[in-house]
Amino acid sequence: xxxxxxxxxxxxxxxxxxxxxxxxxxxxxxxxxxxxxxxxxxxxxxxxxxxxxxxxxxxxxxxxxxxxxxxxxxxxxxxxxxxxxxxxxxxxxxxxxxxxxxxxxxxxxxxxxxxxxxxxxxxxxxxxxxxxxxxxxxxxxxxxxxxxxxxxxxxxxxxxxx
Amino acid sequence: xxxxxxxxxxxxxxxxxxxxxxxxxxxxxxxxxxxxxxxxxxxxxxxxxxxxxxxxxxxxxxxxxxxxxxxxxxxxxxxxxxxxxxxxxxxxxxxxxxxxxxxxxxxxxxxxxxxx
Ligand SMILES: [Zn+2]
Numbered sequence: 083x084x085x086x087x088x089x090x091x092x093x094x095x096x097x098x099x100x101x102x103x104x105x106x107x108x109x110x111x112x113x114x115x116x117x118x119x120x121x122x123x124x125x126x127x128x129x130x131x132x133x134x135x136x137x138x139x140x141x142x143x144x145x146x147x148x149x150x151x152x153x154x155x156x157x158x159x160x161x162x163x164x165x166x167x168x169x170x171x172x173x174x175x176x177x178x179x180x181x182x183x184x185x186x187x188x189x190x191x192x193x194x195x196x197x198x199x200x201x202x203x204x205x206x207x208x209x210x211x212x213x214x215x216x217x218x219x220x221x222x223x224x225x226x227x228x229x230x231x232x233x234x235x236x237x238x239x240x241x242x243x244x
Numbered sequence: 245x246x247x248x249x250x251x252x253x254x255x256x257x258x259x260x261x262x263x264x265x266x267x268x269x270x271x272x273x274x275x276x277x278x279x280x281x282x283x284x285x286x287x288x289x290x291x292x293x294x295x296x297x298x299x300x301x302x303x304x305x306x307x308x309x310x311x312x313x314x315x316x317x318x319x320x321x322x323x324x325x326x327x328x329x330x331x332x333x334x335x336x337x338x339x340x341x342x343x344x345x346x347x348x349x350x351x352x353x354x355x356x357x358x359x360x
Contacts (some may be wrong), residue, residue, distance in 0.1 A: 175252060184249025191256060211264070218260055222253065 090128070090136055097124040097144040105152045119193050119224060125169065126186045126232040131239045134173050141165045156204060160197045167196030182236060183229030190225020191218060275334070275349055277315050279308060282344040291315065291334070291349060303343040315347055 100121035121144055129137035145165045149158035172189040180188065194217040202211060275291040281301050289295060289310060296318070297308045306327060307319040314334045317327040320343070327340035327347075338347040 178248060178252070179246075180248045180252055181246045183245045184252060187249070188252055188256070191253075214260070214264055218257075 086132075090132060090140070093124050093128050093132075093136075094140045094143055097121045097140050098147055100124065101144055101148040102151075105148065119164070119168075119190065120228070122168070122186070122189060122193065122225075122228050123231050123235075126172070126182065126189065126228055127235050127239070129169075129172060129176060129185070130182065130232075130236040137172075138169050141169050159204065160200050163200035164193040164197035167199075168193035181229075182233050183226055186229030186232060187222050187225035190223075190228060191221040193225075194218065194221040275313075277308075277310055278346075278348045278350055280346045280348070299345065301343060301345070306340055306343055306345050308347055315349060317347065 098121075100123065104120060125137050125141045125144075128140050142162075142165065145158070145161045149161060153161065168189045171192040172185050175185045175188045198211070198213060198217055277289045277291050279286040279289070279297065279299065281299065286299060287297070289297070291310060291313055294311050295309070297310075299306045299308060303322075305319075305321045306317055309316055309318045314332040315338070316332040317330070317338055317340065320327050320340060322340055322342040324342065327338055327343075327345065330338045333347075333349060335349050337349065339345070
């Protein structure tokens with residue numbers, strides 16, 4: 083049990099490091115707060131290795147810590163919308179027995195959908211929806227990449243689980 | 245990847261394409277209001293949708309309202325208030341010089357400006 087908690091802590095730290103890397107090397111698509119989301123590797127792995135609660139917890143802690151360190155209230159809302167929608171969709175897709183890559187791709191899509199919807203509401207402009215095709219495709223692509231990276235980690239995670 | 249992955253992603257792609265086509269059709273064909281502050285485009289909005297925009301910049305504040313196919317500056321904290329006096333327009337532009345604000349009505353649904 084103690085080992086499990088420390089592994090979860092390490093996962094959370096990894097998610098923070100990935101977000102930090104992304105914060106200092108921004109991949110800017112023009113809409114503030116929209117990013118690749120490599121920290122999702124950790125969330126996807128946590129979802130399969132530990133479970134729903136742990137994955138959601140790591141994701142939310144990550145959003146709040148990074149928001150406090152690098153962001154402001156607005157960027158926190160963007161990230162939170164993306165993270166919450168992404169994790170919710172991934173949990174549903176996992177229950178629907180999608181593969182790791184499928185779950186991750188769906189998570190990637192809805193991560194961007196969440197952020198874009200928040201941007202549309204905050205900027206009070208439906209015009210941001212013109213970003214949708216770009217972000218949709220980038221969501222699928224990054225989601226699949228994250229799934230491919232996560233797959234071997236999940237397969238070799240027997241030791242972490244015990 | 246399994247069959248369910250492709251079904252799920254396929255459904256989402258289909259819904260997105262439908263939604264986007266619907267949105268694009270609805271958005272185009274009308275006139276648009278382009279608001280810029282200095283060299284920066286603040287936003288582009290369809291003239292057909294009523295809305296109020298509070299535009300706060302370092303220079304000051306303008307309240308732009310789009311109503312019934314017309315756009316006007318409802319309120320501003322600039323000295324001359326000439327932007328407010330310019331009244332309602334459905335073509336051309338309103339300028340607030342002290343705030344470097346330009347409200348422009350253009351014919352086409354040109355949302356490219358937002359992407360820059
Ligand atoms: Zn003025």
